[in-house]
Amino acid sequence: MLTLAGIRLLSVRKNSSETASVKTVRLGGELEAVPGQFVMVWVPGKDEFPMSVSYPGSNFGITYQVLGEGTRALAEMANGKKVGIRGPYGRGFSIKGRKLLMIGGGVGMAPIAPLVDIARAKRLSVDLVIGAKTSDDLLFERRATRAGAKVHISTDDGTKGFKGFASELATELLDSAGPDHVFACGPEKMIVKIVAAASRRKIPMQASLERHMKCGIGICDSCALDGVHVCKEGPVFPLEELRKFGDLGVTKLDPAGRRVPV
């Protein structure tokens, strides 16, 4: 088990492409985490950043979008190279209900995929919306289908499945699939829309949020959202708490602590 405080160096076992811009790195090591919990990933000499655990357990892994210097350096790491991990941190999803609707927008599928696995292992019904800009960017479709989820695809450009935003397809499913609990991770605008739709229908939900995180352990205030620390009290929040955030979908802090639009 790797739940102690402090950085642990683990070796890259496999660093493979999921889509053109998203990769999964499996790190030879065991890390038990609840889906939605995250780790701080240290690429020695480069950067350290938060990543959800996409494969908990033995040979654990993270799934990441290659964006800037840190994730580019991670993408280039060959087998055997060392990556530092601390965590898991924060509050993950807690499985509730029997007929579940899950929504993973873009790389937001990273924590949703293991949640699908666990829900299906408990034989719960799972309707899953996988959303992406275009069909080439869809993440974990095969993994979720294999787990036995009913997969619904949405693409912004209509290259596969529903044409439009994942939140629109999810809203339709709130009525047609009759879920008793909703789980979401993805762009904040998507989450805001699903929060509104679930609230109107009084269907409980949980969503994972993102803020700039430096310490990851609830002391530096960089991830503050209305006085709540996303790294410690989140990143997963239930509907009652999501509805109270005045800054959700509106503003976030940049690395200097300035408020910028989401």
Add this chain to the structure above:
Amino acid sequence: MTDISVEVCGLRLRNPTMLASGVLDETARSMLAVAKSGAGAIVTKSIGIEPRSGHPNPSVVELEDGLLNAMGLPNPGIDLFSKEVKEARKGGVPIIGSVFGGTEEEIAELAGMMAEAGADAVELNLSCPHAKGYGAELGSSPERVETSCRLAKRACGVPVFAKLTPNTSYIAELAKAAERGGADAVVAINTLKGMAIDPEAGMPILGNRFGGLSGPAIKPVGIRCVYEIYESVEIPVIGVGGVTTGRDAVEYIMAGAQAVQLGTAVWIRGEKVFREVCREISQFMKENGYDSVKEMLGVAHSGRH
């Protein structure tokens, strides 16, 4: 009746615990949450003239007995932060605005702006061990500490606290310099300069390589510094460094601190630490026959060997 309220430089505190600078204090809403959880006063993150993103991550290393941090003074700059100070004051506890700068003049200017923003007192961070050009160099020179305090006093009408570095052999000299400059109180200690290397990676962990050590590991150093300072100056001392329990707070008070600040303890025990430490202080006082915090102040100096 045990009374744990204290008065420091005219500031009335419902209890002797303050939130230390740099922890959960970059936004008003977080400071309001800490006020609600029981802190007697709040020290803000150290604020400069311009916005600063701070050092690259990793910026903290978790150790068994504390933390090593190199946040690098991230802050939105005084203009934007003024709004947070105003908002934070609604929590009903004194807000102490912490400032840092590269020169004595800059520090004084910031002190004035903090006071204007509504801060009940100003804390001069003369002691950050890991932000180049700020704090450490200026803060380890008695002359520059004295000038900083003098100019800051001139620039603002609220109490001025000088927060000192333990990374010197002469902390009592720095305290005397602060007193000569007109500081109303000294705060000791900031973090101890330190470093961690990951053996497997073969390199320093912190993005800035060097950082500051805090938490239980540094408490004996903090206690010693407060004890020495108490014997050297007349102005009040505020104790910081590893306060995690009520007994730790009592230790600082007996060394000569009129109040204590908690930073790393928030990581160790959560935001509820303020209420719990206060309960533990009251409990100790009851068990040992103290009615007020003042009765415990500096007692370790009279009964010494």
